[in-house]
Amino acid sequence: MNRTLSRRAWLSVCLLPAAITAGCNAVGWQAGELCKACQRPVHKNSRTVALLDGKQAVFCCPACARSEHLQSTKSVQIVELTDFNTGKPLATAGAYVVRNSDVNPCTEHTHAPGPDKRPMQTTFDRCSPGELAFAGKSDAEAFARQHGGQVIDFATLAR
Template sequence: MNRKEKILEILKEKKEISVKELSRIFNVSEMTIYRDIRELEKEGEIKRKHGAVLLNEKENTESLLVDTCPICDKPITRAYPYRITVENYKVIEACCEHCGFLLHSKYEDKKVSAITYDFITENPISAINAWYVVGSSAVACCSPSVIPFASKSDAEKFQKGFGGEVMDFINAYNTIVNNMNISIKSCCQPQSVSFKIDEMKKG
């Protein structure tokens, strides 16, 4: 492995590092490291930010895709997942609003805020102020699906096309949390092979 490859290996583990640290690790001058960095930058492998070296965005998104939802274990593939912040510091992501609400319910006794993204515009919205279409035929992720909108009228337009019910945060939250108390796993299951086999056995 040459030095450039080793730098990439280090970045995969540490996420970011300074040129100074790299020069210490390889026992070469900072100028030498800069030369490697510049080449890696041209190759699109890395980028520099505030004096630190980090892997380029595309690498970062790839590693984000490996994250799984703490509720249903599905990989989080959405570019803008449902994101809750507990007690102003701990950030947890869920695969969708459905699982996001279930996450909330786990932290009911704590101070929780949440951000989601309008289904159409992808603009960030406070989850508490958003409108939701619950149980429409458009199952974006987990079922019953919960689809967020910044405005009530957009939610209603969507509901005309795809069914379901338009709800504010509290109603949508209660619907999902009460519904899911019955059977968390079966509702949340992605359409995996094992799930289909179970269904066939039942039928």
């Protein structure tokens, strides 16, 4: 993949009104960090840290980290989330997740055609439906009122 081209494609996606609604202005990428599983740049407001067979690894979002568990025999334990509203690290205990809202930082950028004009991703996307973490139930519910999706407490999700 041509990195310069694809980065320009991401930037242009950020200029679309829908992406601005999703918070492109306020929300950035964690510089230099790539998801352990899908190699996407890690979005700083959905950064997820998990233990993968006992070793700490950074994932782009909770959905991607949990997908790693479903697709392999490796044990994956999410140990740290990021509060989508503040971009601050968030403990899993007491966290809430909004699943399948209309905001998904991971997939926003993958629908852009690659240099060969074909979509860069197949129809399966491990980050979809998206999962975003929030510090409290009321934050999660407020977000879901605006963007749809189900509010699930993290302990239930991780089970």
